[in-house]
Each structure stands twice: as C-alpha cells, then as structure tokens.
Amino acid sequence: MNVLEIHEVSKQYGKTYALKxxxxxxxxxxxxxxxxxxxxxxxxxxKCILDQIRYKGTxxxxxxxxxxxPEKVNLPDFLTIRGFLNELAHLRKxxxxxxxxxxxxxxxxxxxxxxxxxxxxxxxRQKMVLIQAFMKDANLFxxxxxxxxxxxxxxxxxxDDLKHLRKQKKTILIATHHPNMYSLSKKxxxxxxxxxxxxxxxxx
Amino acid sequence: xxxFMKSLKMIKLHIHYVFSKRNIILMGGVLLIFVVLFIxxxxxxxxxxxxxxxxxxxRMEYHQNxxxxxxxLTTLLVCYLFGIAFLRCNDNYHVFCLSNSVSxxxxxxxKILAVSLVFVLFLxxxxxxxxxxxxxxxxxxxxxxxxxxxxxxxxxxxxxFGLLTCILTIILQSLFVGLISxxxxxxxxxxxxxxxxxxxxNPLVFLLRILFPxxxxxxxxxxxxxxxxxxxxxxxxxxxxxxxxxxxxxxx
Numbered sequence: 001m002n003v004l005e006i007h008e009v010s011k012q013y014g015k016t017y018a019l020k021x022x023x024x025x026x027x028x029x030x031x032x033x034x035x036x037x038x039x040x041x042x043x044x045x046x047k048c049i050l051d052q053i054r055y056k057g058t059x060x061x062x063x064x065x066x067x068x069x070p071e072k073v074n075l076p077d078f079l080t081i082r083g084f085l086n087e088l089a090h091l092r093k094x095x096x097x098x099x100x101x102x103x104x105x106x107x108x109x110x111x112x113x114x115x116x117x118x119x120x121x122x123x124x125r126q127k128m129v130l131i132q133a134f135m136k137d138a139n140l141f142x143x144x145x146x147x148x149x150x151x152x153x154x155x156x157x158x159x160d161d162l163k164h165l166r167k168q169k170k171t172i173l174i175a176t177h178h179p180n181m182y183s184l185s186k187k188x189x190x191x192x193x194x195x196x197x198x199x200x201x202x203x204x
Numbered sequence: 205x206x207x208f209m210k211s212l213k214m215i216k217l218h219i220h221y222v223f224s225k226r227n228i229i230l231m232g233g234v235l236l237i238f239v240v241l242f243i244x245x246x247x248x249x250x251x252x253x254x255x256x257x258x259x260x261x262x263r264m265e266y267h268q269n270x271x272x273x274x275x276x277l278t279t280l281l282v283c284y285l286f287g288i289a290f291l292r293c294n295d296n297y298h299v300f301c302l303s304n305s306v307s308x309x310x311x312x313x314x315k316i317l318a319v320s321l322v323f324v325l326f327l328x329x330x331x332x333x334x335x336x337x338x339x340x341x342x343x344x345x346x347x348x349x350x351x352x353x354x355x356x357x358x359x360x361x362x363x364x365f366g367l368l369t370c371i372l373t374i375i376l377q378s379l380f381v382g383l384i385s386x387x388x389x390x391x392x393x394x395x396x397x398x399x400x401x402x403x404x405x406n407p408l409v410f411l412l413r414i415l416f417p418x419x420x421x422x423x424x425x426x427x428x429x430x431x432x433x434x435x436x437x438x439x440x441x442x443x444x445x446x447x448x449x450x451x452x453x454x455x456x
Binding site for chain 1: 210213214216217220221223224225228293294295296297298299300301302303306452454455456
C-alpha cells in the first residue's frame with residue numbers, strides 16, 4: 001500500500017531548477033533517507049510534499065496527518081516547553097494521557113519544562129520539536145536534519161524512537177547528512193544531485 | 205462551532221508569537237516615548253501658576269502632540285508588527301498548524317486577527333496613558349468623547365496600513381516594505397493637510413483617500429472623510445487580498 005506518490009515533480013526558482021522531474025513511490029512502513037549535498041533539493045522536496053511551496057507535477061499523500069520536524073523553525077519566546085506542547089495538543093486535539101510527560105522525561109526535558117523557550121539551548125529546542133512530531137498520531141513522519149544540536153545520548157534516544165515507529169509500520173522520510181543513521185535496517189537511500197533523484201541502495 | 209474553537213486556539217498561538225522578546229522590547233520602547241512626550245507636552249516641570257496661566261495653549265499642545273505622535277508612531281509600529289508576522293523566517297511555524305483541518309486561509313486570517321488584537325491593546329494602553337497623565341498632571345483635563353473617537357478611528361487606520369504591509373511582505377519578503385506603507389501614509393498625511401472637503405481635492409488626493417482612509421483631526425474632532433463604513437470595506441478588501449496572496453505564495 002502506497003503512502004506517498006511523487007510523480008515528475010519539478011520546482012524552479014528563476015532559471016535554476018531546485019527539483020528536476022523527481023519521481024518516488026513510498027510504501028507503508030518504508031524508511032527512506034534523502035541524502036545529497038547542500039542545496040541539492042532535499043528540503044525542497046519535503047516542502048513540496050507538505051504543500052508549503054508550489055510545484056509542477058503530482059504529489060499524492062495517502063495519510064490523514066504527517067509528523068514533521070523542520071530543519072529550522074521559529075518558536076514563541078515566552079512559552080514554556082510544557083506550555084508550547086500543551087498549545088499544540090489543544091490545537092491538534094491530542095489525547096495527552098501522560099504522553100507529553102513521558103517524552104519530556106525521555107528527552108531529559110522534564111526538569112527544564114518550566115523554562116521559557118528563549119532561554120533554551122539549540123539542542124533543547126530541537127528535542128522539543130522532535131517531541132511535537134512524535135506526539136502526532138500520524139502514519140507518515142518526515143524529519144529534516146533531525147540530529148541538529150543533539151548530543152550522542154539524545155541521538156540514541158531518537159534512534160530508539162525511530163525503531164519504535166518502524167515497529168508500528170509507520171512510514172519515515174529522513175533528510176540527513178549523517179551516514180550513521182543508515183544503521184537502521186530495511187531502508188532505502190535516495191540521493192539528490194542538482195535537483196535530480198537517484199536511488200542509491202535499497203535493503204531487502 | 206468546531207471551527208470557531210479552532211480559530212480561538214490559533215489566535216492564542218499567534219499572540220504568543222507576536223509577543224516575542226524583540227516585539228515586547230520594541231513596544232515597551234514606544235510606550236516609553238509616549239510617556240515622556242505626554243509629560244513634556246503638559247509642561248509638567250513648569251511651576252503650577254505658569255501652567256494654569258497657559259491652560260488653553262497647553263491643552264491645545266497636549267492634544268496636537270498626542271495626535272501627531274500617535275499617528276506617526278502607531279502607524280510605524282503596526283506596519284512593523286504586520287510585516288514581521290508574515291516574514292517567512294518568522295512565519296515558518298505554520299508547519300505546526302497547517303493540516304487537513306487548518307487551511308492556509310484560516311491560519312492567515314487568525315494571524316491577522318491576532319496582530320490586530322495586539323495593536324488594539326497597544327492603542328488602548330496609549331489612550332489610557334494619555335488620559336491618566338492628563339488627569340494626574342493637570343486639574344483641568346477631562347476625558348471626552350473626541351479622544352475615544354480618535355483612538356477608535358486610529359484602530360481602523362492602523363489596520364489598513366498594517367494589511368498593506370502584510371500584502372507587500374507576502375509578495376516581496378522583506379521587512380523594509382513596511383517603509384513603503386509608512387511612506388504612503390506620510391504622503392497621504394501631507395497631501396490631506398488642510399483638505400477636508402471632497403470638492404477641494406485633486407484626483408490624486410481623492411484616489412489616495414479612497415484607497416487608504418486617514419484619520420482627520422479638526423478642532424479636536426476626529427473623522428474619516430468617507431466614514432468608518434468605507435474604512436471597514438477597505439479593510440475587508442485588503443483581508444481578501446492577503447488571503448489570496450497567502451494561498452498562492454510559497455511558504456517555505
């Protein structure tokens with residue numbers, strides 16, 4: 001069963017092609033790594049999937065919701081970690097049931113959860129953004145450079161969460177420059193080069 | 205009902221973003237300028253008999269300085285607030301909100317409402333300060349209807365120029381476009397100086413007045429040449445343009 005179908009997608013900025021006729025089919029439970037040098041088109045494709053930017057071609061998403069971790073995002077200065085996650089929980093109608101607390105503890109944010117966001121380090125902010133994605137009851141998860149600012153210990157926690165998602169047959173797309181993330185089994189790695197996409201390898 | 209509740213939650217989230225550290229410092233700074241300006245306009249440091257003797261002149265000066273400073277500073281501030289709210293690097297939190305149930309239209313509309321609410325709150329504080337300083341420093345100041353009418357009309361005028369900045373920011377993605385809106389406001393103010401009747405206007409002034417309604421203050425009385433309904437229609441039109449532009453433009 002396909003979760004995502006991308007067919008002949010192109011995106012042009014002026015005369016430069018950010019994406020050139022990109023096609024990709026993603027099935028349920030796939031873990032796909034998007035690799036490639038800076039400016040090769042990874043983030044542009046993600047933005048197309050999320051309908052943030054206009055493009056030529058067709059993208060069909062067969063899922064109700066998407067858990068997303070952006071590369072960069074603006075956060076409200078005067079909300080606490082807990083306050084921010086609560087706001088999103090209300091907006092998205094999450095049934096918290098202690099899940100926020102559990103994630104805060106897991107990512108070592110439980111002691112800092114009363115701090116205002118402007119006082120947080122880059123790593124702490126990144127952990128908060130990861131938590132909001134994991135809190136979503138989505139079938140498709142997209143991570144754009146998820147390891148930004150995370151220390152070794154937190155990277156392991158994040159890998160554990162990815163493995164947990166994989167066990168639940170969730171579909172995962174990760175844009176990354178970190179080859180150590182490929183340690184996840186049964187994955188596909190696709191590489192971008194000047195807006196074009198090439199399948200690099202696929203585990204059976 | 206579900207959409208109404210969702211809109212309220214969206215407005216609340218946007219307000220948290222509007223009250224960023226930078227914006228709070230800026231708004232605090234502008235409020236401080238108003239306090240100093242109001243106190244000095246009342247000649248608060250002069251001896252009481254001198255102030256009593258010049259009561260009429262001081263009253264006029266206090267009112268005129270208030271009108272000029274409120275028009276200039278709040279228009280500049282509202283252009284900044286609307287501009288920065290829709291600047292891509294600040295607006296990228298739409299990724300947390302946009303989904304099947306929250307459309308771009310709902311997101312941008314609630315954002316406009318949130319920034320407008322903050323602006324109304326700011327004007328309410330400025331008007332409160334104006335009246336309070338007047339009442340505390342003098343024994344002749346009275347709160348009259350004209351002051352409240354002026355501040356109410358300033359809300360409409362501010363939102364018009366804020367929305368104009370908003371449209372320009374969505375299209376051009378630069379904070380400096382706020383200066384274009386502010387420039388139009390200044391030109392409008394200069395051109396309308398002394399022109400209070402439709403018959404006195406040349407076509408350019410007439411067009412500017414139609415597109416961007418300004419508050420006119422004559423003998424303490426504040427009005428809008430084509431009335432408040434006209435200003436509301438202009439606001440509604442600009443909101444529609446914002447929604448269309450926001451739906452068509454790339455967000456990332």
